[in-house]
Amino acid sequence: MSETIPNSWKTPAGSTSAPAVQRLERARGSFVSHVITLVSGAGVSQSVNALGTLILARLIAPTDFGFFALFVTVVSLVSVFGGARYELAVMLPEDDGDAANVAVVAVLAGLGIATISSAAILVLREPLARFLGDPRIASWLWSVPVVLLLNALAEVSRNWFGRTKHFRVVAAARVLQSVAVFGGQVGLWALHVNGGMALIGGWLLGQTVWTFVLLGYLLAKFGRFINSAFDASLLPKLAAKYKAFPIYRAPYSFIANGAAQLIFVILRFFCGLDVIGLYLLANRAVYFPVVLFGGSMGQVFYQKAATEIKTESLEPFVTRLVRTQIAIGAPILIFFAFEAPLLFDTFLGKRWKPAGSFAAWFAFAGFLYLLSACLVRLFDVCGRQRLALILQITGGGMSLATMTLALYWGHSALVGIAAFTLSEVIASIVWLVCAYSIAGFRLAGLAVLGRDFALAALPIAGAGFAIHHLCSGWLACGLMTSVTVAAVGILWNAYGRNASRSASTISKFRRYWSDKSGTLHGAGSPESYRACVAEIRSLFPVDSPERVLEVGCGDGSGFPFLNVFPGNYRGVDFSPAFVNQFRYRHPQVDVRCAEGSSFLDSDCQYDVIFSNELVQQFDPDMLSRHMQNARRMMHSGSVLIFGSVPDGARRWKFDAGGYSATPQPRHIRCLRFLKTSWRRALGIDYTGYWYTMSQIATSAKRHGFRACFVRSRLQPHTYHAVLFLDAAFSQPAPATRSRVCSNPVGRMSRN
Numbered sequence: 107m108s109e110t111i112p113n114s115w116k117t118p119a120g121s122t123s124a125p126a127v128q129r130l131e132r133a134r135g136s137f138v139s140h141v142i143t144l145v146s147g148a149g150v151s152q153s154v155n156a157l158g159t160l161i162l163a164r165l166i167a168p169t170d171f172g173f174f175a176l177f178v179t180v181v182s183l184v185s186v187f188g189g190a191r192y193e194l195a196v197m198l199p200e201d202d203g204d205a206a207n208v209a210v211v212a213v214l215a216g217l218g219i220a221t222i223s224s225a226a227i228l229v230l231r232e233p234l235a236r237f238l239g240d241p242r243i244a245s246w247l248w249s250v251p252v253v254l255l256l257n258a259l260a261e262v263s264r265n266w267f268g269r270t271k272h273f274r275v276v277a278a279a280r281v282l283q284s285v286a287v288f289g290g291q292v293g294l295w296a297l298h299v300n301g302g303m304a305l306i307g308g309w310l311l312g313q314t315v316w317t318f319v320l321l322g323y324l325l326a327k328f329g330r331f332i333n334s335a336f337d338a339s340l341l342p343k344l345a346a347k348y349k350a351f352p353i354y355r356a357p358y359s360f361i362a363n364g365a366a367q368l369i370f371v372i373l374r375f376f377c378g379l380d381v382i383g384l385y386l387l388a389n390r391a392v393y394f395p396v397v398l399f400g401g402s403m404g405q406v407f408y409q410k411a412a413t414e415i416k417t418e419s420l421e422p423f424v425t426r427l428v429r430t431q432i433a434i435g436a437p438i439l440i441f442f443a444f445e446a447p448l449l450f451d452t453f454l455g456k457r458w459k460p461a462g463s464f465a466a467w468f469a470f471a472g473f474l475y476l477l478s479a480c481l482v483r484l485f486d487v488c489g490r491q492r493l494a495l496i497l498q499i500t501g502g503g504m505s506l507a508t509m510t511l512a513l514y515w516g517h518s519a520l521v522g523i524a525a526f527t528l529s530e531v532i533a534s535i536v537w538l539v540c541a542y543s544i545a546g547f548r549l550a551g552l553a554v555l556g557r558d559f560a561l562a563a564l565p566i567a568g569a570g571f572a573i574h575h576l577c578s579g580w581l582a583c584g585l586m587t588s589v590t591v592a593a594v595g596i597l598w599n600a601y602g603r604n605a606s607r608s609a610s611t612i613s614k615f616r617r618y619w620s621d622k623s624g625t626l627h628g629a630g631s632p633e634s635y636r637a638c639v640a641e642i643r644s645l646f647p648v649d650s651p652e653r654v655l656e657v658g659c660g661d662g663s664g665f666p667f668l669n670v671f672p673g674n675y676r677g678v679d680f681s682p683a684f685v686n687q688f689r690y691r692h693p694q695v696d697v698r699c700a701e702g703s704s705f706l707d708s709d710c711q712y713d714v715i716f717s718n719e720l721v722q723q724f725d726p727d728m729l730s731r732h733m734q735n736a737r738r739m740m741h742s743g744s745v746l747i748f749g750s751v752p753d754g755a756r757r758w759k760f761d762a763g764g765y766s767a768t769p770q771p772r773h774i775r776c777l778r779f780l781k782t783s784w785r786r787a788l789g790i791d792y793t794g795y796w797y798t799m800s801q802i803a804t805s806a807k808r809h810g811f812r813a814c815f816v817r818s819r820l821q822p823h824t825y826h827a828v829l830f831l832d833a834a835f836s837q838p839a840p841a842t843r844s845r846v847c848s849n850p851v852g853r854m855s856r857n
Contacts, residue, residue: 130202130270130328130331132270132271133270133271133272133273133274134271135271135273140271140273143273143274143277144273144276144277146277147274147276147277147278147280147281148277148280150280150281150284151280151281151283151284152284152394154281154284154285154288155284155287155288155390155394156394157288158284158287158288158291158292159387159390159454160453160454161292162291162292162295162305163387163454163455163458164454164455165292165295165301166295166301166302166304166305167301167380167383167457168379168380168381168383168384168457168458169302169378169379169380169383170300170301170302170305170379170383171302171305171382171383171384171386171387172370172378172379172380172381172382172383172386173240173242173243173302173305173379174302174305174306174309174383174386175370175382175383175385175386176238176240176243176370176371176374176379176382177243177246177302177306178309178367179367179368179370179371180234180238180243180247180250181249181250181253182363182367183360183363183364183367183368184223184250184254185253185254185257185363186356186359186360186363187219187254187356187360188216188219188220188254188255188257188258188261189212189213189215189216189219189258189261189262190212190215190216190219190351190352190356191351191352191355191356191359192208192211192212192215192345192348192351192352193209193212193258193261193262193264193265194265194351194355194486195208195212195344195348195351196208196209196212196262196265196266196268196269197265197268197269198348198486198487199344202269202331202335203335203337204340204344205266205269206328206331206332206335206336207335207336207337207340207341207344208344208348209262209265209266209332210332210336210341211341211344211345211348212258212261212262213258213259213262214341215258215352216254216255216257216258216259216262217255217258219254219258220251220252220254220255220258221251223250223251223254224251227247227248227250227251231244231247231248232244234247235247238371238374239374240379242302246306249310253310253313256313256314256316256317257313257317259317259320259321260313260316260317260320260321263317263320263321263323263324264276264320266324266328267320267323267324270328272327275319275320275323276320278319279316279319279320279323280316282315282316282319283312283313283315283316283319284312286308286311286312286314286315286316287308287309287311287312288308289308289311290307290308290309290310290311290312291304291305291307291308291309292304292308293308294307294308350489350491350492351486351491353491354491354492354494354495355486355491355494355495357495357499358491358494358495358498361495361498361499361502361503362498362502364502366389368506369385369506369509369523369526370382370385370386372506372509372510372513372522373385373513373519373522375513376513376514376519376522377513377519381460381519384458384460384461384464384519385461385464385519385523387450387454387458387461387465388450388461388462388464388465388468389465389468391446391450391461391465392465392468392469392471392472393472393475395435395438395472395476396472396475396476396479420545421545421546421547421548421551424480424481424545424547425547425551425554427480428477428480428481428555429554429555429558431476431477432477432555432558432559432562433558433562433597433598434594434597434598435473435476435477436473436558436559436562436563436566437562437563437566437590437593437594437597438590438594439469439470439473439563440563440566440567440570440590441566441570441586441587441590442465442466442469443466443467443469443470443570444466444570444574444582444586445582445583445586446462446463446465446466446469447459447462447463447466448462448579448580448583449462449583450462450465460520463520464519464520464523467520467523467524467527468523468526468527470527470531471526471527471530471531471534474530474531474534474535474538475534477534477538478534478537478538478541481538481541481545482494482541484541484544484545485541485544488544488545490544493540493544497533497536497537497540500533501529501530501533501534501536501537502533504529504532504533505526505529505530505533506526508525508526508528508529509522509523509525509526509529510522511525512524512525512526538552538555539552562593562597565593566589566590566593569586569589570586570589573585573586573589635663635664635667636667637820638664638718638750638820639664639667639668639718640667641749641750641818641819641820641826642716642718642747642749642826643667643668643669645716645745645747645749645816645826645828646714646745646747647713647714647743647745648713650671651670651674651713651714652674652713653674653676653710653711653712653713653714654668654670654674654675654676654712654713654714654715654716655676655677655678655707655712655714655715655716655739656675656676656677656678656716656717657678657702657705657715657716657717657720657732658678658679658702658717658718658719658720658723659677659678659679659684659688659697660679660681660684660688661683661684661687661688661691662677662684662687662688662689662691662692662695662697663691664718665677665688665691665692665695672692672694672695673694675695675696676695676696676697676698676707676710676712677695677696677697677698678697678698678699678700678702678705679697679699679700679702680699680700680701680702681699682699685697685698685699702717702720702724702732703724703728703729703731703732703735704731704735705735706735706738706739707739708738708739710739711739711740711741711744712739712740712744713741713743713744713745714744714745714747715736715739715740715744715745715746715747716746716747716748716749717747717748717749718749718750719749719750720748720749721748721751721795721797721827722751722752722794722795722796722797723794723795724795725795726795726805729795729797729805730805730808730809733746733805733806733809733811733829734809737809737810737811737831740831742831744831745828745829745830746811746828746829746830747826747827747828747829748802748826748827748829749826750818750820750821750824750825750826751797751802751824751825751826751827752794752795752796752797752823752824753796753797753798753799753823753824753825754796754797754798754801755798755799756822756823757796757823759823760823799813799815799825799827802815802827806827806829810831810832811829811830811831811832812829812830812832813827813828813829813830814827814828814829814830815827815828816828
């Protein structure tokens with residue numbers, strides 16, 4: 107396959123004008139489709155790995171897996187230096203020609219580092235083998251420079267395909283790599299090669315296949331373009347421009363990888379090779395979803411963040427993505443923490459049961475790795491690699507030191523892994539705070555993430571303790587599976603499919619009202635509208651206001667009962683369907699389609715601005731914005747009326763059915779209370795925000811209002827709030843004071 111080079115990519119000889127930006131055609135697809143492509147490839151790849159692990163665990167002893175883990179530790183520690191991390195910068199240039207030259211810089215850096223590593227292996231091969239406590243590994247260390255170069259070429263190719271959105275190539279290469287690893291390891295074992303040697307040989311074969319597939323397609327598809335774009339004079343400039351990657355990103359990757367890989371070295375000091383082998387399989391099990399989902403989303407997210415970091419759309423996208431991961435992943439995490447020992451014992455054999463206990467603890471760290479797999483790219487996009495390096499040094503060092511001390515004093519591998527996990531959880535939380543800060547995201551969003559985790563995890567944990575207290579074995583596992591599947595289904599409905607939990611307030615209520623044919627005031631009859639409007643109308647300061655604004659006017663069913671001249675009235679509603687119905691019923695009335703909390707008519711001052719059963723659809727920020735805008739549309743004699751506000755002080759009684767027309771038994775009230783509380787926690791309770799009178803009064807005072815309150819006779823759990831400007835409240839006109847204080851609806855209290 108070859109790539110045709112358009113003439114527009116080339117600058118004519120002798121031309122002094124700046125060359126046009128070179129840009130290759132991108133593969134089509136959305137963020138979700140690209141993630142699905144990578145997840146599908148990673149899913150097949152990880153399935154092959156899982157199958158291989160199940161088979162090899164029956165054939166090869168834990169000590170041989172421990173020997174293999176030591177070799178992979180050495181290779182993985184230095185492999186991150188393969189291209190000096192310049193390969194990550196391939197994603198950033200606007201010009202594809204510059205990106206091609208950055209790729210060349212990364213390849214040249216990889217060649218240099220591989221050469222240096224060859225000299226280092228020549229000198230350090232034997233001492234390193236003695237340090238690791240196994241002389242057999244010395245002969246395999248000669249493969250380290252080769253793996254470094256292969257990894258550099260593969261990562262350059264992978265990031266180039268990420269830039270051009272050719273994610274299918276990456277997915278296919280992952281599958282072929284896993285097949286090669288499994289086939290090579292089983293084949294070598296069948297040839298009676300030592301178990302540890304067979305594992306290492308198959309792994310090296312997989313790395314080779316992975317690199318050659320990616321590199322081969324890159325040269326076939328884009329080779330001509332890269333060759334035409336190559337400019338030796340640009341290489342030093344680009345290397346200097348992106349110097350933060352080798353200076354900060356390479357050490358960061360080394361430390362991040364080292365925090366994971368040095369666990370094997372530390373365990374080797376305190377435990378035998380069998381414990382290292384057990385931890386290797388536990389680590390593989392935990393990293394299965396991290397690689398499957400986190401790696402795939404991270405690669406696609408990098409391309410999205412690089413182009414959208416300066417827009418306002420990235421933060422809502424990130425928040426929605428992370429909240430969905432928490433909602434779906436937290437129940438599975440708790441299930442795995444309870445059932446991992448049984449699963450390892452059953453599927454891998456009794457000698458691997460301790461690995462299940464390791465995995466149960468380490469899964470909590472793996473869960474946070476999954477959440478942060480995308481956000482790690484924010485440091486690169488924002489140019490804050492130095493901060494990322496500092497965080498990684500601090501967090502990784504703290505975790506490894508904690509594990510070492512726990513192993514020294516606790517004399518147990520499980521205690522050491524538990525200590526490492528707790529330290530990693532703390533470090534990951536600090537890392538998330540910093541990622542949100544450098545991206546300019548609101549830190550309040552992290553508190554929402556913590557609340558979501560508690561909502562998703564704590565009920566499953568409570569059920570797990572209860573189930574395992576009552577029964578054990580596969581019966582307990584079956585019950586836990588049922589509970590987990592049900593929880594994931596409910597949470598997916600709230601966070602994923604309908605996105606009601608992670609959606610903005612406006613989006614949530616737009617979705618709610620999209621299929622409604624009426625405003626649902628009372629029973630929808632003329633009598634109910636008449637009674638409802640009568641309560642609101644009695645709060646007007648004068649009988650015939652000249653200018654009236656109704657926010658959330660609905661379909662116009664209540665307008666005839668207001669007794670307001672059509673020329674003095676203006677209605678606002680965010681539903682186009684309701685606005686059209688209103689105009690059809692009352693064509694002489696001025697009705698506008700706009701979101702209520704943001705509506706501002708700066709050219710007019712109104713005598714009365716009112717709403718009914720609307721404030722509960724405003725979150726605190728929207729309510730504050732509505733008060734601010736309303737104040738700008740009022741004069742000294744105006745009033746702002748919030749009709750039928752659900753009273754936060756009476757919510758629990760309402761949830762338990764305390765205001766029901768017919769008395770209900772206590773157990774029915776308890777069940778109703780639990781149901782409404784659960785729906786509210788999931789974000790699918792459309793009764794909205796319940797404000798106490800003191801909350802309304804405090805917010806009103808902050809915006810220059812004084813508030814009075816009247817309890818509703820139609821709905822005892824609601825009240826009406828009447829807001830005056832400070833000047834009007836201190837020196838009200840006699841008519842205004844008389845009209846309000848003689849209100850027939852009920853006693854008015856001032857705050």
